[in-house]
Amino acid sequence: MTSKKDRRPTIYDIAQALNIAPSSVSKALNDSSSVSDKVKVLVRNKAQELNYRHNSQAASLRKGTSRTIGVIVPKINSAFFSNAISGMEEVCFNHSHQLIICQTEESYAKEKQAVDTLITNNVDCIIISQSIETKGDSHLREVIKRHTPLIQFDRVNQSVSCHQVVNDNKTAAYHAVKELLNQGYKSIAFLGGSLNMHVYNERREGYLQAVKENGMMIPYDYVVADMHNEQNGYEVATTLLNSSLPPDAFLTSSDYIAFGVMKAVFAKGLSIPDDVGVIGFANEPFSSMIVPSLTTVDQNSRAMGIETANIYFTNLMDKQQSSISITKTVPCTIIYRDSTRKRID
Amino acid sequence: MTSKKDRRPTIYDIAQALNIAPSSVSKALNDSSSVSDKVKVLVRNKAQELNYRHNSQAASLRKGTSRTIGVIVPKINSAFFSNAISGMEEVCFNHSHQLIICQTEESYAKEKQAVDTLITNNVDCIIISQSIETKGDSHLREVIKRHTPLIQFDRVNQSVSCHQVVNDNKTAAYHAVKELLNQGYKSIAFLGGSLNMHVYNERREGYLQAVKENGMMIPYDYVVADMHNEQNGYEVATTLLNSSLPPDAFLTSSDYIAFGVMKAVFAKGLSIPDDVGVIGFANEPFSSMIVPSLTTVDQNSRAMGIETANIYFTNLMDKQQSSISITKTVPCTIIYRDSTRKRID
DNA sequence: ATGAAAGCGCTAACAT
DNA sequence: ATGTTAGCGCTTTCAT
Numbered sequence: 001m002t003s004k005k006d007r008r009p010t011i012y013d014i015a016q017a018l019n020i021a022p023s024s025v026s027k028a029l030n031d032s033s034s035v036s037d038k039v040k041v042l043v044r045n046k047a048q049e050l051n052y053r054h055n056s057q058a059a060s061l062r063k064g065t066s067r068t069i070g071v072i073v074p075k076i077n078s079a080f081f082s083n084a085i086s087g088m089e090e091v092c093f094n095h096s097h098q099l100i101i102c103q104t105e106e107s108y109a110k111e112k113q114a115v116d117t118l119i120t121n122n123v124d125c126i127i128i129s130q131s132i133e134t135k136g137d138s139h140l141r142e143v144i145k146r147h148t149p150l151i152q153f154d155r156v157n158q159s160v161s162c163h164q165v166v167n168d169n170k171t172a173a174y175h176a177v178k179e180l181l182n183q184g185y186k187s188i189a190f191l192g193g194s195l196n197m198h199v200y201n202e203r204r205e206g207y208l209q210a211v212k213e214n215g216m217m218i219p220y221d222y223v224v225a226d227m228h229n230e231q232n233g234y235e236v237a238t239t240l241l242n243s244s245l246p247p248d249a250f251l252t253s254s255d256y257i258a259f260g261v262m263k264a265v266f267a268k269g270l271s272i273p274d275d276v277g278v279i280g281f282a283n284e285p286f287s288s289m290i291v292p293s294l295t296t297v298d299q300n301s302r303a304m305g306i307e308t309a310n311i312y313f314t315n316l317m318d319k320q321q322s323s324i325s326i327t328k329t330v331p332c333t334i335i336y337r338d339s340t341r342k343r344i345d
Numbered sequence: 346m347t348s349k350k351d352r353r354p355t356i357y358d359i360a361q362a363l364n365i366a367p368s369s370v371s372k373a374l375n376d377s378s379s380v381s382d383k384v385k386v387l388v389r390n391k392a393q394e395l396n397y398r399h400n401s402q403a404a405s406l407r408k409g410t411s412r413t414i415g416v417i418v419p420k421i422n423s424a425f426f427s428n429a430i431s432g433m434e435e436v437c438f439n440h441s442h443q444l445i446i447c448q449t450e451e452s453y454a455k456e457k458q459a460v461d462t463l464i465t466n467n468v469d470c471i472i473i474s475q476s477i478e479t480k481g482d483s484h485l486r487e488v489i490k491r492h493t494p495l496i497q498f499d500r501v502n503q504s505v506s507c508h509q510v511v512n513d514n515k516t517a518a519y520h521a522v523k524e525l526l527n528q529g530y531k532s533i534a535f536l537g538g539s540l541n542m543h544v545y546n547e548r549r550e551g552y553l554q555a556v557k558e559n560g561m562m563i564p565y566d567y568v569v570a571d572m573h574n575e576q577n578g579y580e581v582a583t584t585l586l587n588s589s590l591p592p593d594a595f596l597t598s599s600d601y602i603a604f605g606v607m608k609a610v611f612a613k614g615l616s617i618p619d620d621v622g623v624i625g626f627a628n629e630p631f632s633s634m635i636v637p638s639l640t641t642v643d644q645n646s647r648a649m650g651i652e653t654a655n656i657y658f659t660n661l662m663d664k665q666q667s668s669i670s671i672t673k674t675v676p677c678t679i680i681y682r683d684s685t686r687k688r689i690d
Numbered sequence: 691a692t693g694a695a696a697g698c699g700c701t702a703a704c705a706t
Numbered sequence: 707a708t709g710t711t712a713g714c715g716c717t718t719t720c721a722t
């Protein structure tokens with residue numbers, strides 16, 4: 001007896017109750033022009049009464065679109081990615097789309113599996129920021145082959161041609177070095193990330209360009225790669241500060257690395273910014289709270305998420321696939337703080 | 346001519362290529378016992394060859410289950426929630442389930458809409474942490490009425506009886522006060538959160554219990570509610586420190602509030618921990634990086650996410666609905682740091 | 691062990 | 707403007 005009442009109500013239930021055709025119910029609910037206002041009102045009221053909810057799974061199967069976008073990121077619990085996702089979510093919400101989020105924890109295997117999961121789930125678009133471990137690109141090519149729109153952001157693989165959203169990493173790093181030079185620092189070291197990651201290479205190149213333009217002489221050990229965390233920063237900075245040609249400033253590719261550098265500087269009995277200047281990357285919440293506050297390159301991560309999602313909604317959705325690839329660049333903003341305010345005397 | 350090759354391959358394509366029935370293909374792919382090993386091998390090879398991917402949308406419609414869990418949180422870009430989600434995601438991944446994440450940004454309207462979205466998407470379970478604005482509970486009752494498993498975590502609504510995962514907030518606050526007393530502080534103020542939120546009430550009660558047990562006399566203005574951010578903490582602490590009976594310690598319900606308090610203390614020319622002790626809540630990354638480092642109550646947010654997801658997989662999935670509600674309590678851990686290390690002389 | 695056929699809930703041709 | 711019908715891709719009885 002409850003068997004019928006317990007089922008989730010469908011358009012058939014509404015149709016039956018109203019003695020009309022299911023297709024009319026569907027049209028009414030979708031506000032089609034080929035159904036009378038009278039029926040629309042009737043259907044909406046009955047839907048309300050029966051507590052009917054649209055089953056988007058069924059509709060997706062029929063329509064071949066899921067109104068869902070898949071996002072693959074290394075970690076969701078990092079300031080950069082959670083802000084970016086937050087921005088994407090906002091845009092998706094405004095377009096009545098959903099986000100399915102997968103995290104790879106920097107594992108190539110998990111990244112491949114995530115792509116599979118998203119394909120299996122019929123997402124309308126895949127947004128991805130690669131893991132550090134990732135070497136190959138067959139999983140990305142697979143997505144393209146299936147004509148599922150693919151957008152890379154931040155940690156992009158240049159060898160796969162598709163839509164991309166990145167920061168102006170090179171320019172930002174370049175200007176960060178200029179800022180250090182303007183403040184009077186003479187010998188600047190660069191502690192960067194993984195070399196097989198385009199974004200980190202760009203930062204390195206920006207640094208190198210500034211070095212070159214200003215005729216700086218830098219020892220070979222001033223340019224360090226594969227830095228990831230505070231510990232790395234602390235160790236490398238300690239080594240450099242104890243070398244025969246210690247740097248008087250550091251540009252790092254994350255605020256955590258910068259924090260490690262700061263600790264090393266203090267441990268050596270030096271002062272920031274008077275003896276040593278430091279600039280980080282990412283504008284993590286803590287960067288404004290520590291003493292001295294850390295000058296850092298804000299990546300405008302939320303804006304990046306918004307831009308990324310917007311590519312789908314304005315250029316890809318409902319469009320014929322085109323061969324052109326959109327590349328958006330989100331400018332970084334240098335946040336000037338105390339770690340570089342050298343007293344010039 | 347490409348019309349056929351361009352379509353996403355289905356089990357029919359495999360069946361046709363192998364000259365067997367689609368149902369056999371389905372069984373083979375699902376490793377059913379009623380299909381020969383020979384066919385299984387044949388099917389798998391052909392699936393690989395055709396680049397076939399399971400369409401979980403279609404399977405879900407047929408099976409009535411989506412292998413998807415919906416999560417509703419106020420903000421994903423906060424340490425607590427992104428860690429919790431990260432934990433849930435890990436558990437879901439291990440069970441081949443997906444997460445659909447919605448954020449409410451503390452809006453009741455968005456929260457109701459998120460519930461609707463998730464129902465519409467046929468999620469197998471809804472996990473929710475309420476927004477501050479949320480007053481009603483009809484949207485949660487609706488979920489229960491539909492027999493969709495509902496799990497509340499952290500910011501739970503006690504009036505809705507369902508599965509819950511919370512911290513031992515009362516005990517944690519109680520012990521935090523005890524710690525302050527042990528360190529020699531005498532008059533402790535409490536800057537708490539929204540009063541219509543159970544978790545914040547619990548923290549308040551833990552504080553009040555400790556106050557009572559220790560026979561402390563506290564002015565009425567020592568217990569403040571509706572604190573949310575650094576700014577709130579700064580302002581209230583400034584007022585209290587300038588009052589005729591200034592407190593010598595603060596327990597706050599977030600690290601951000603605590604940071605505001607610290608700023609107020611310094612602005613007043615007082616020292617931490619010598620003049621004033623401070624304890625926060627959440628163990629935000631910055632809490633260990635500031636000077637002095639902040640003693641704080643770690644909520645073990647990642648563990649909370651894991652516990653929450655586990656409720657679904659061990660108690661709810663594949664089970665007949667039962668009327669009992671599971672409540673799990675994740676213990677907090679006090680992280681002792683410099684903001685409470687008073688030199689006792 | 692294999693296959694035929696029905697149907698999950700919805701939408702979109704195509705009649706009428 | 708309304709209804710009939712087929713079908714999205716899969717699973718699952720039920721026959722054979």
